[in-house]
Amino acid sequence: MAYETLRYEVQEGVALITLNRPDVLNAFNERMFEELQQALRMVERDEAVRAVILTGAGRGFCAGQDLAEMRQRYERPEEAVSIGEHLRTRYNPLILRIRNTEKPFIAAINGVAAGAGCSLALACDLRVMAENASFVFNAFAKIALIPDSGSTWFLPHLVGYARAFEAATLMDRLEAAQALAWGLVNAVTPAEQVLPTAREWAARLRELPPRAVGWLKRALNRALTFTLEQSLEYEAYLQDAAARTPEHRERVEAFLQRRR
Secondary structure, eight states, rough: OSSSSSEEEEETTEEEEEEOOOGGGOOOOOOHHHHHHHHHHHHHHOOTOOOOEEESTTTEEEEOOOOOHHHHHHHHHOOOOOHHHHHIIIIIHHHHHHHSSSSSSSEEOOOOTTTTTHHHHTSSSSSEETTTTTEEHHHHHHTTOOTTTTTHHHHHHHHHHHHHHHHHHHOOOOEHHHHHTSSOSSEOOOOOHHHHHHHHHHHHHHHHSSHHHHHHHHHHHHTTTTTTTHHHHHHHHHHHHHHHSHHHHOOOOOHHHTTO
């Protein structure tokens, strides 16, 4: 499929999705929503894809909503859906698909991530950030909105309530070093090493049994809202299924025989 607002390529079991509207820091317009949903569906269905890297073209990762397009809606209210409906039909399905697709997603944050662009990065399973990149969570407050697309859920789960509130109100920029110290990202590298680092992680993830990785992601998602007792029971349920797979038995034999 030919894309206008992103690039999609698969090499050696790794899908690389590059948001490609660099002139507006890869801000979302209607075309990008449609194309990213299509790309994520391809990732979900393609058994050859074992890991996914999400990044941006140019100097930005993603600036969130294209405000020029939003202004057009306000100028033609009779044609526009509400912003709540816009979230329900555009952003929310993207975030849920990333979280529910049982393949690992890596955000290669090459530049600024603002507004819903922050949410897009936080929805991924791993994040590597350029040392000159930053998060701008208070982009919402500056235009009299609240964080959306999952940010009010991801942020306090990752950094706690007080830091989440600070990031969303007082901090004009959350720099890469601070994001690493807070645990928002897994690594910070020089800008030229962001994508190579993401590729290295993806290559390592690709070598793991895909079913086990998918079930791990499912279990961790559930654990964020489960009690300890519920998590223990869900672990037992998934572990029972995992122990019956050919991959498990083959890898136990390989370990005991000291072979790959």
